[in-house]
Amino acid sequence: MRRWLVRRTLQAALTLLIALVLLFLLIHILPGDPLAREGEHALTPEQTEALRARYGLDRPLFGQLAAFLGGLAKGDLGVSIQYGRPVTELLLERLPATALLGGTVLLLNFVLGVWLGVRQAVRKDSREDRWITTLSLAGYATPSFWLGIVLAGFVGVRWRLLPPAGMRDPLGGGTVATAVDILRHLILPALTLSIVSIAGTMRYQRAALLEVLRLPYIVTARAKGLPESMVIWRHAWRNALFPVLTLFGLWLPILVSGSVFVESVFAWPGLGSLAIGAVGNRDYPLLVGAAVLVAAVVVLGTWLSDVAYAVLDPRVRTS
Amino acid sequence: MTRVLHVRDLRVSFPAPDGHRFHPVDGVSFSLDRGETLALVGESGCGKSLTSLALLRLVPPPGRVDAGSTIRLGDTDVLSLEGEALRRIRGRRIGMIFQDPMTSLNPVFTVGDQIAEGVRAHLPVTKAQARERALALLQEVGIPDPAGRLDAYPHQLSGGMRQRVMIAIALAAEPEILVADEPTTALDVTVQAQILEVLDQLRRARGMAVLLITHDLGIVAGRADRVAVMYAGQIVEEAPTLELFAHPSHPYTQGLFASVPRISGPVERLTPIGGTVPSPTAFPSGCRFRPRCPQAFDKSELPPDLLAVGPDHRMRCWLAEGRGGRD
Amino acid sequence: MSTLREALGAVWRTPRGRAGMGFLAFLALLALLGPLALPEPFRQFDLEELANAAPSVDHPFGTDQLSRDVLSRVVSGARISLAVAALAVGLSVTLGAAVGLVAGYWGGVLDAVLMRLVDGALAVPRLFLLLLVLSVPDRVPLAALILLIGTTGWFATSRLVRAEVLRLREETFVRAAEALGASRRRVIFRHLLVNAAGPLLVAATLGVGDVILLEAGLSFLGLGVQPPTPSWGGMILDGRPVLEAAPWVSVFPGAAIILTVLATNLVGDALRDAFDPRGA
Numbered sequence: 001m002r003r004w005l006v007r008r009t010l011q012a013a014l015t016l017l018i019a020l021v022l023l024f025l026l027i028h029i030l031p032g033d034p035l036a037r038e039g040e041h042a043l044t045p046e047q048t049e050a051l052r053a054r055y056g057l058d059r060p061l062f063g064q065l066a067a068f069l070g071g072l073a074k075g076d077l078g079v080s081i082q083y084g085r086p087v088t089e090l091l092l093e094r095l096p097a098t099a100l101l102g103g104t105v106l107l108l109n110f111v112l113g114v115w116l117g118v119r120q121a122v123r124k125d126s127r128e129d130r131w132i133t134t135l136s137l138a139g140y141a142t143p144s145f146w147l148g149i150v151l152a153g154f155v156g157v158r159w160r161l162l163p164p165a166g167m168r169d170p171l172g173g174g175t176v177a178t179a180v181d182i183l184r185h186l187i188l189p190a191l192t193l194s195i196v197s198i199a200g201t202m203r204y205q206r207a208a209l210l211e212v213l214r215l216p217y218i219v220t221a222r223a224k225g226l227p228e229s230m231v232i233w234r235h236a237w238r239n240a241l242f243p244v245l246t247l248f249g250l251w252l253p254i255l256v257s258g259s260v261f262v263e264s265v266f267a268w269p270g271l272g273s274l275a276i277g278a279v280g281n282r283d284y285p286l287l288v289g290a291a292v293l294v295a296a297v298v299v300l301g302t303w304l305s306d307v308a309y310a311v312l313d314p315r316v317r318t319s
Numbered sequence: 320m321t322r323v324l325h326v327r328d329l330r331v332s333f334p335a336p337d338g339h340r341f342h343p344v345d346g347v348s349f350s351l352d353r354g355e356t357l358a359l360v361g362e363s364g365c366g367k368s369l370t371s372l373a374l375l376r377l378v379p380p381p382g383r384v385d386a387g388s389t390i391r392l393g394d395t396d397v398l399s400l401e402g403e404a405l406r407r408i409r410g411r412r413i414g415m416i417f418q419d420p421m422t423s424l425n426p427v428f429t430v431g432d433q434i435a436e437g438v439r440a441h442l443p444v445t446k447a448q449a450r451e452r453a454l455a456l457l458q459e460v461g462i463p464d465p466a467g468r469l470d471a472y473p474h475q476l477s478g479g480m481r482q483r484v485m486i487a488i489a490l491a492a493e494p495e496i497l498v499a500d501e502p503t504t505a506l507d508v509t510v511q512a513q514i515l516e517v518l519d520q521l522r523r524a525r526g527m528a529v530l531l532i533t534h535d536l537g538i539v540a541g542r543a544d545r546v547a548v549m550y551a552g553q554i555v556e557e558a559p560t561l562e563l564f565a566h567p568s569h570p571y572t573q574g575l576f577a578s579v580p581r582i583s584g585p586v587e588r589l590t591p592i593g594g595t596v597p598s599p600t601a602f603p604s605g606c607r608f609r610p611r612c613p614q615a616f617d618k619s620e621l622p623p624d625l626l627a628v629g630p631d632h633r634m635r636c637w638l639a640e641g642r643g644g645r646d
Numbered sequence: 647m648s649t650l651r652e653a654l655g656a657v658w659r660t661p662r663g664r665a666g667m668g669f670l671a672f673l674a675l676l677a678l679l680g681p682l683a684l685p686e687p688f689r690q691f692d693l694e695e696l697a698n699a700a701p702s703v704d705h706p707f708g709t710d711q712l713s714r715d716v717l718s719r720v721v722s723g724a725r726i727s728l729a730v731a732a733l734a735v736g737l738s739v740t741l742g743a744a745v746g747l748v749a750g751y752w753g754g755v756l757d758a759v760l761m762r763l764v765d766g767a768l769a770v771p772r773l774f775l776l777l778l779v780l781s782v783p784d785r786v787p788l789a790a791l792i793l794l795i796g797t798t799g800w801f802a803t804s805r806l807v808r809a810e811v812l813r814l815r816e817e818t819f820v821r822a823a824e825a826l827g828a829s830r831r832r833v834i835f836r837h838l839l840v841n842a843a844g845p846l847l848v849a850a851t852l853g854v855g856d857v858i859l860l861e862a863g864l865s866f867l868g869l870g871v872q873p874p875t876p877s878w879g880g881m882i883l884d885g886r887p888v889l890e891a892a893p894w895v896s897v898f899p900g901a902a903i904i905l906t907v908l909a910t911n912l913v914g915d916a917l918r919d920a921f922d923p924r925g926a
Contacts, residue, residue: 014762015762015765015766016766016769017766018762018763018765018766018767018769019766019767019769019770021766022763022770023778026775026778030778030779030782134662137912137915138904138908140907140911141855141859141903141905141906141907141908141911142900142904143859143862143863143866143879143882143900143903144863145863145866145879145882146866146882146896146899146900146903147900149886149889150889150893150896150897150900153890153893157889157890158890216417216418216419216422216423217424217425217426219372219377219423220415220417220424220485220488221425222375222377222409223377223410223414223415223417223489224409224410224436224437224440224488224492225406225407225408225409225410225411225437225440225441225492226436226440227406235425238425238428239425239427253768253769253771253772256771256773256774257771257772257773257774260773260774260777261863261866261867275774275777276777276867278781279777279780279781279867279869280781282781282782284781287777287778287781288778290774291770291775291778294770294771294774295770298768298769298770298771312427313426313427314426314429314474315426315472318472318475
């Protein structure tokens, strides 16, 4: 197990490295000079030269790559063109908001999605099952940004039930009041992202459980005289958990992307809206920094889910 | 002889794509006495596994046991039980072991856990006591170093040991009847004999009745008291083992014996039974063996009843009428 | 390929598959008929009193703030969205199948290198890659957009095809073909690819839905299909300022997206069930 862990971690590190190199190459094959600006953002030749030197754009490609990676290792992602502050700083500033949103959605997915998935597997082919499946497919088909503006527009603006934008009221109260305020602001964006993503989790879990329910050891469990709930949750679900764990490794990129739209629509001050702003302003260091962070999160997420899988599956653990 | 199990006219049906139902188990009747072993013999597709599943009401949906069937466990009518009452006979009054121990054991729990679970499901014991029981059971089924194996996972054990674990699980709640569905099919030949030996010992020690389901005539001899041969969803011949081996009467049984290669004796050609086993969705009319039977005659067009051909020996064949009541 | 026909037939037999296929066929028809299907193909937006009109008999989906008939725009948007999705997915599937085939069949170092690259590429969410690329130019021509979406979508498909190839290679019928001296090319095309076609088709169908959502999102951000070319995402963006006064401007394009992606998912699901040898 230890050997496997080491191997898997090295693999993750390699994957991240390759992702970073690919990102680097991508930026450099893009047409257009990242430093060229028109209109109000125009730079003088001296400024351009200075920036070029600062970003090392005058060095050969490999040198730049080394500088890029070297900087990354030190946590230096460059300086944002928009804000003039270190990218790392900006990213860390906005990370908690995205973590809060993403974490909430992940939790909802796990609890509700898993529960519904198991429930529907047991009630396979019933009318309720068919309806919920179709509804969840419709949820999956819903564009998150559209759902966001509809919810924000109606629940938020027209009916004034919940705040439609931002993370909190600028006029804060004490800690508890602030916490409640943040939670109120969290509801709509979290709801939007959850509706769109829960379908996938539910269907995956349902499919996984159905697979397991067909297996002979489930018959053994029933033949022992165990209560059905135990058969489903202890014997079947424990084995159907694995695909769902893997799913979280895959879900991460989707949640990250989804949060880009949702954060943008709800003006939620997280990484997603930061990235959108960077796109509009052609703030490449910031954009690249965000991409790097996201790649790291994704690699970490898949690594975590693989490790969890290994810990939970004795067949892997004891080999 | 106390009768522990009585099955009468058992019919299991499944829906066909066209809406009709077909019957892979079609009117099976047998009984088991305390301490005896009945072997249910037949090729794949004859319905023997479904029969055994029906005893525990484990027929997979959309299949079901049809009305008109009777399954009695002592005084209990198994088919009328629901919920908690049904759960109580599973494992407690009938234990079951399945064909492939690798897939029949949950890979994520230790074998000790799985056995102890079976104990705790029916007996009022603590976790520690259940664990002790599990240890004792592992010993009983002949697993070497039982203490060390208690916390092992199924994938860490060999096929033979896994099957012993299955037996331990089946016996965990001290059932009166043990149903063994092809217990040795997935095992190597050398291990097969060991497992059968274990089953025998346990049966004698606990006075259990055993329903042994198999397609292998070889393991029946010397292990079973009585044999029932199944074909196309029905029992076509039943007799005490020695009687059956001495005088196989149904043409299908005779075909089975003729197609078994023997190590001793002169090398002859194997005579397989011509044709193939009929699909349960399309059983032949009349005698179901008729299309493959070398002795078929005009009366074979009528479905035969079980008729006597010898002491405690019956077969589902009109040919019995010529011979009825032999010495 | 008879299996393809069988699979489509199986899809048609399920009520949900039928609904999905039916809707997609209807949409494709609309897209093909194009301007002929539009109630008001070339309306000039100069009639101010028609701006932000609620749905009515004349304008079943209402009008937007520029007096344009929303229904017409939704139908025009359909052409674009479907075209982008179909072409981009076609590209992704081709690339993915090619890479997966090569990696799976030749194995060894080539396989290891390719798959490591794919792993790395998969670590960056597709959206981020596209945001990065699309932030550079001022306007992205439609063809470039399709190319970009297509080239960022083949990674998972390559893994899929590779897995299929690896599985199929061990199947006896492939060994038999090789033993009979079949040329490599023949083995690849006739045996491996044909059998991997099932999962590929499923992936492609589901991929179409994903691309429609992706393109809509990009258009909503102003990075995808550029106006005046109509696109569903762009329409939703247009309708945002008047959401309270004229919700239909955003709602109908959104509904169109939901229905279309739902349809592709229903068909994809049904196809998956049809190709799965284990059945229901």
